[in-house]
Amino acid sequence: MITGAWLQEIKWSSDGLVPVIVQEADSRQVLMFAWMNREALALTQDEGYAVFWSRSRKKLWRKGEQSGHRQKLVEIRLDCDEDVLLMSVKQIGGIACHTGRQHCFYRKLQGGKWIEVESVLKDPKLIYGQKS
């Protein structure tokens, strides 16, 4: 399915990537921002759960593979310039951020400073450190 016509309509970057905004389907909270290559997007569509391309690790990244905090696909949208995706998901476990918060945008600009305004729901050590 990596050759699907819908994949060709996306204007991929010179690195073969597209930015993806991930939003919680019900609350519309923006959870995170990541990147996909063709394979990640095709897998997301086929498997029904978010798969990204990790630019730092240079490999496919099945969101939640370690934490269990998978993102069940609800809908994928493409923007007017065909170079950005908006993906609605159901966030399993209610935690999207690797810091243990609901989402990644937990710092708010206030009085000229970035202030943390979202609570840690689960200690990252418990999310990633222990396997039983």
Added chain:
Amino acid sequence: MITGAWLQEIKWSSDGLVPVIVQEADSRQVLMFAWMNREALALTQDEGYAVFWSRSRKKLWRKGEQSGHRQKLVEIRLDCDEDVLLMSVKQIGGIACHTGRQHCFYRKLQGGKWIEVESVLKDPKLIYGQKS
């Protein structure tokens, strides 16, 4: 203000840019995705209306300078990796997209095709073409 400490905390790209997700404050609809450099972000904060960096035109872009569809700043958030911004705004005129739609994400992946699912609220010719 371009030297403000809060600006230094952002991990700017090698091009000196940061991606910005723009969201309508009340409905939480994601309106568009754009880029800012330090000056654009400082101006956004100072002026209270969105200013972006146009990568195609290589210049500052005061959103709505031609259309009147300015974006009044409500809040700016920074993500866990300090390299993506989420900005909440009040969209003046209710139209964020240059196609005359409320937002840029008007194509939905459905049955293996991108289907347009949002109406044009105002003909772009009327938005951009006529000055009286």
